[in-house]
Amino acid sequence: MATISKRRQVLEVPGVSHGNAPIPMGVRIGSMVFSSGIMGQDPETHSLPAGDAQKQAELMFQHVKTLVEAAGGTTDSIAHMTVFLKDNAYREHINKEWLKMFPDEHDRPARHTLLWDLPGQMLVQCEIVAVLD
Secondary structure (H helix, E strand, O other): OEEEOOOEEEEOEOOEOOOOOOOOOEEEEOOEEEEOOEEOOEOOOOEOOOOOHHHHHHHHHHHHHHHHHHOOOOHHHEEEEEEEEOOHHHHHHHHHHHHHHOOOOOOOOEEEEEEOOOOOOOOEEEEEEEEOO
């Protein structure tokens, strides 16, 4: 699941990729973890659930958890998340999954949500920064 270079540990999420782009899902350097864009791709079909923002949000948050765990952390390690939405109407789906992952209002990462012209069928996407112990 992870490949190690001299300094950088490359992280992947099984069944999820950036297609032909030579981009890892994330990297760990020391105690820091940085993701690339994490989308709601279904790892079994290798496609996005077309038109289903709730399912894409659910899968996206699952991939966030998988990625941070591959780095040796937990969702408690996440310090910041940037979320990109194709339409502001999808914010409710992000908030639903956000509250599942971070139910304690006094123990949540920082978050910034932006409207973005996401490609193709992608309705939601995020990036994370995590700090490991």
